[in-house]
Amino acid sequence: MYQLKDGSPRYGVRTEHHQDTELRQPAGQRGNPEAIAREAGQLGLHHLAAAADHRLTRKWADREDELLIRLREAHPAELAQAEQIVNAKLGNPKRWLLKARSNYTRSLAPVIARRQEAGMLSRAMFLRLFLIVLLIVPSVLAVSFSVPLLYLVFIGIASILLAMYLGGVVSEWLRLPVQPAVRSGWLKELRQDIVDATLLAVLEDRRAVVDSQTTAAAQRGWKHIRFVAAQVDRIDQGPAA
Template sequence: MSNEYQLVDGSPRYGARHEGTPQQTSPAQPLRVEETAEAAARLGLNDMAAAIDRRLDSAWADAEDPVVTALRKENPEELAAARALVQLHLGSQRQWRLKAQAVRDKQLAGTVARRKASGSARAILAMRLGLMAALIAPPAYIVATDQENYLKLLIIGIICFAAAMIGGHFLTIRARIPVMPNIRGPWLSELREDVVNATLVAILQNKGVALDRRTIAAGRRGWESIQVAAKAVAALHG
């Protein structure tokens, strides 16, 4: 039932009324366009691994978002600027991975220091050297005494390879240092594009371009997912 505060269509008589078109939003103050790339440069390998897992588990990442695709297509100059900015802070894929490894090494510095203080690090080093000597000695002996026996060399090579795998696994367990995550290149590239998309949104907002909320959310979705994963990793490490 209508009253003096409502129009015939049920909308409020006073205040702002919105039609079916998306609301346009613009930042109250210029955003720092470098912020996302700078934060991405501070990610560790564990953060990357968690972000990749979260992305693979997310339905939104199963296919290209047409909203993001259109945003990139309609703003080629800003997209190029976003890529250049990300390249400046992250470097190449390999350089970004090395930065993340350095962050992880710093995070594990306390654990490594405890292992050294307890003497276990020296024991592990001695076992590694012993394993290397044990793996080198048999092939070297055969080469020195019976180098024409290729079958024997092949068999010894297979045995040494298996021993290296088993021994390395044993030493990794004894070392009690968290195993380095395996970061696959194509999946890391997807994270990088998430950083580019968020940077593109920041550049457009900084230029005063009006973007609707759906576009902003789509452009920042990947980076926000990375942030959630990184915060979860930080919480696990205390």
């Protein structure tokens, strides 16, 4: 028994910190550490680009969450295991990006098939070969005629700019979606979200004690990625007939 400020008795167990009470509560369910990274490996480049763009607008993503920092510091062995799982399923960031690009290309298979059926791909291949020649021939001719080095540099730059412009024209003519770009720093943030969720799954799999606020923080980034990816897929499907 202890007394309240007005002197009246208060029965029960007094706790100095509410956080301590939460930490004594067991995790709600056992995790599946590999499932998260496995699902992340199925995302396409368009999913990652949309998730990265949308993440920039979220208030919770403006700064590193202290709860997650403390969670990683408190469980270095489990964090290392989570990173190992993510690396095994996704590879390094460059490999993950290549995998996502491949998934994105596969999602465009019906569109590419229609362009091929219309004979557009073969014509596009011819145009791209022409662009390669256009990029090389001026520089070769300039070297053959002993053009001054400064002029050679200008010719090279002009050839590259012209080839880039005409390459864009070919893409517009093909009417193929341009592959979205994902900046490396933003990809790193998405990857950290996956690692955090995997870390939580590792802890749950070991029946470790994690408070509800930290659990929500560790799941938040991965839930956001899955939410955005689902919305992108709904957009791709289009409205119901």
